[in-house]
Amino acid sequence: MNRIFAVTTALTLLAVMPAFGREQHADKNKPVVRRVFTEILSQGKFEITGQIYASDFVNHDTTQDLALDQSQGIDRGWRSAFPDLEMTVEKEIAEGDLVTVLWRGRGTNTGVGNGLNATGKKVDGRGISIFRVVNGQIKEEWTEYSGLLILRQMGLFPAHP
Numbered sequence: 001m002n003r004i005f006a007v008t009t010a011l012t013l014l015a016v017m018p019a020f021g022r023e024q025h026a027d028k029n030k031p032v033v034r035r036v037f038t039e040i041l042s043q044g045k046f047e048i049t050g051q052i053y054a055s056d057f058v059n060h061d062t063t064q065d066l067a068l069d070q071s072q073g074i075d076r077g078w079r080s081a082f083p084d085l086e087m088t089v090e091k092e093i094a095e096g097d098l099v100t101v102l103w104r105g106r107g108t109n110t111g112v113g114n115g116l117n118a119t120g121k122k123v124d125g126r127g128i129s130i131f132r133v134v135n136g137q138i139k140e141e142w143t144e145y146s147g148l149l150i151l152r153q154m155g156l157f158p159a160h161p
């Protein structure tokens with residue numbers, strides 16, 4: 001009986017311990033990802049990009065894969081179009097090397113960027129991003145948000161009837 005108990009206990013510990021280690025590792029990835037929203041997008045600190053992103057980073061955009069410089073160009077365009085852009089992390093979930101963030105972006109379109117001319121309109125939208133973090137740096141990203149909602153709030157696309 002003691003032998004069966006010992007084997008069962010050992011197998012249980014082996015099954016639980018790796019998951020515990022992955023969870024601890026995942027929690028360490030959350031602050032890395034949060035810096036994208038708090039420092040780069042909200043404060044425009046693009047000089048810290050090399051600290052946060054891996055050099056071979058890939059943004060799996062809706063229509064194409066983007067390298068780091070292309071992805072950061074789009075981010076700079078949003079900061080230019082919305083100089084007061086404030087990005088807020090509303091929810092975050094981490095598992096293994098993935099961090100998923102439900103975020104909200106707010107700003108006033110007083111600048112020009114990403115093909116948008118200044119309208120003076122306030123925009124409030126949210127989206128979801130999944131990041132893969134390896135060795136403390138972001139290696140991949142997948143993001144979805146409603147561009148149509150942004151255009152409607154800017155008065156550039158008619159609201160539904």
